[in-house]
Amino acid sequence: MAKLSSGHGIQVVSPNEDHTFQLNESELQELLLREDLKDRPVVLVSVAGAYRKGKSFLLDFFLRYLDQTYNNGVGGGEWLGADAESLKGFSWRGGSDRHTTGIHLWSQPFKATTPDGEKVVILLMDTQGTFDSNSTVKDNATVFALSTMLSSVQIYNLSQNIEEDDLQHLQLFMEYGRVAKDEIGGKPFQHLQFLVRDWSFPYDHPYGSEGGQQLLNKRLTVKESQHEELQRVRQDIARCFEEVTCFLMPYPGRKVSTDPDFTGKLSDIDPEFQKALQQLVPMLLQPSRLVTKKIAGQTVKARDLLNYFKSYVEVFNSEELPHPMTILQATAEANNTSASAEARNVYETLMEEICGGTKPYLPKDSLDIEHQKCLNKALHAFDSKKKMGGDDMAAKFKEQLVKDIEDLYTQLSAHNEGKNLYRMFSTPAVFAALFLL
Ligand code: GDP
Ligand code: MG
Numbered sequence: 001m002a003k004l005s006s007g008h009g010i011q012v013v014s015p016n017e018d019h020t021f022q023l024n025e026s027e028l029q030e031l032l033l034r035e036d037l038k039d040r041p042v043v044l045v046s047v048a049g050a051y052r053k054g055k056s057f058l059l060d061f062f063l064r065y066l067d068q069t070y071n072n073g074v075g076g077g078e079w080l081g082a083d084a085e086s087l088k089g090f091s092w093r094g095g096s097d098r099h100t101t102g103i104h105l106w107s108q109p110f111k112a113t114t115p116d117g118e119k120v121v122i123l124l125m126d127t128q129g130t131f132d133s134n135s136t137v138k139d140n141a142t143v144f145a146l147s148t149m150l151s152s153v154q155i156y157n158l159s160q161n162i163e164e165d166d167l168q169h170l171q172l173f174m175e176y177g178r179v180a181k182d183e184i185g186g187k188p189f190q191h192l193q194f195l196v197r198d199w200s201f202p203y204d205h206p207y208g209s210e211g212g213q214q215l216l217n218k219r220l221t222v223k224e225s226q227h228e229e230l231q232r233v234r235q236d237i238a239r240c241f242e243e244v245t246c247f248l249m250p251y252p253g254r255k256v257s258t259d260p261d262f263t264g265k266l267s268d269i270d271p272e273f274q275k276a277l278q279q280l281v282p283m284l285l286q287p288s289r290l291v292t293k294k295i296a297g298q299t300v301k302a303r304d305l306l307n308y309f310k311s312y313v314e315v316f317n318s319e320e321l322p323h324p325m326t327i328l329q330a331t332a333e334a335n336n337t338s339a340s341a342e343a344r345n346v347y348e349t350l351m352e353e354i355c356g357g358t359k360p361y362l363p364k365d366s367l368d369i370e371h372q373k374c375l376n377k378a379l380h381a382f383d384s385k386k387k388m389g390g391d392d393m394a395a396k397f398k399e400q401l402v403k404d405i406e407d408l409y410t411q412l413s414a415h416n417e418g419k420n421l422y423r424m425f426s427t428p429a430v431f432a433a434l435f436l437l
């Protein structure tokens with residue numbers, strides 16, 4: 001396992017001058033298609049919210065926890081480290097331009113096993129600089145919507161309180177959520193975690209989850225006097241997320257908030273804040289709390305995530321602000337693409353056993369029969385995956401899948417013929433050619 005300090009934030013989505021977004025497909029692919037990760041369900045923890053509100057700082061503690069727990073097997077409260085230890089060189093803050101909006105993924109994924117025995121991969125997502133004054137409304141809405149739709153846990157990092165504006169930002173993808181919900185049935189998103197920083201009314205609501213829940217209940221209560229739109233956002237939040245929670249963080253102290261030379265040393269961080277970290281971080285990241293990403297009721301594996309990234313970035317680039325139905329269409333295409341890839345994989349794996357590089361030659365008739373069997377199994381795998389987009393879309397993807405598999409078969413078949421030494425040597429011309437060399 002590589003050292004944590006050698007990791008870095010990979011900018012996977014970056015803004016262009018014209019307010020479209022660029023997907024860094026090659027690096028994303030390198031990360032998500034890693035042989036040991038690509039088939040693992042994804043736990044994607046994202047932190048979103050306004051610029052300079054301690055998101056990256058918090059993520060550094062997530063990294064420390066993940067490294068200690070999943071790479072070094074350190075349990076209990078030990079993960080926070082020693083007093084004099086500074087937050088090491090794996091800060092998200094260093095390096096690239098801090099003002100860049102976009103989406104970053106930590107370059108080192110963490111492998112974990114849930115209490116049910118499911119082997120998952122944990123990815124951390126930092127959304128940089130959203131809501132700062134240089135970004136347009138669309139940029140902000142896009143980054144926020146993208147990160148919420150792609151993550152299994154969205155941590156909405158807020159300063160001091162939950163304000164009306166903060167709820168407004170949820171609106172765009174809540175509309176998508178509503179459409180998706182009608183189409184799929186279940187709740188389209190998993191866990192929304194409000195995180196209020198510098199909470200200064202602990203006597204009204206105490207720090208931590210309990211106080212957070214009290215505040216949240218207060219804020220999310222639908223009142224007659226509210227504008228209709230606000231009432232709807234509140235109802236949608238409850239309907240679209242499987243879990244909505246809130247946590248109140250205390251002020252971390254003057255060194256953290258104002259000292260330019262602060263290096264993250266625990267001794268410079270208020271004990272109350274450290275105590276809160278000890279509750280918050282394991283609550284989100286310990287094995288029993290890991291939430292795998294689901295889209296349309298299907299668990300998303302690392303390699304599927306790549307398809308969703310591609311489809312969503314494309315859809316947000318194509319319109320001013322995409323209509324929920326357009327996003328839904330993109331989701332449907334991405335999950336059909338994933339189902340096709342999986343089916344193709346079934347075919348390839350089965351055929352490898354039959355006529356792979358190390359297997360002997362098979363007569364053409366037998367190979368044809370095997371091919372037909374494997375093709376049927378692959379199509380069955382495709383059909384049995386729950387997909388959005390209806391029968392028409394599935395039929396289109398299936399047709400392409402059959403074509404791709406037939407092409408593959410042509411190659412495999414040619415390769416098989418190549419193994420037929422007997423036939424080769426029995427051809428007089430080849431025989432003669434060999435002796436003439
Ligand atoms: P980001 O832009 O949201 O990622 O913010 P950063 O993590 O880069 O932090 C911005 C500044 O806020 C840094 O100087 C941190 O030391 C400081 N900071 C971190 N956490 C907190 C917090 O909970 N409260 C306050 N007041 N400052 C914080
Ligand atoms: Mg940051």
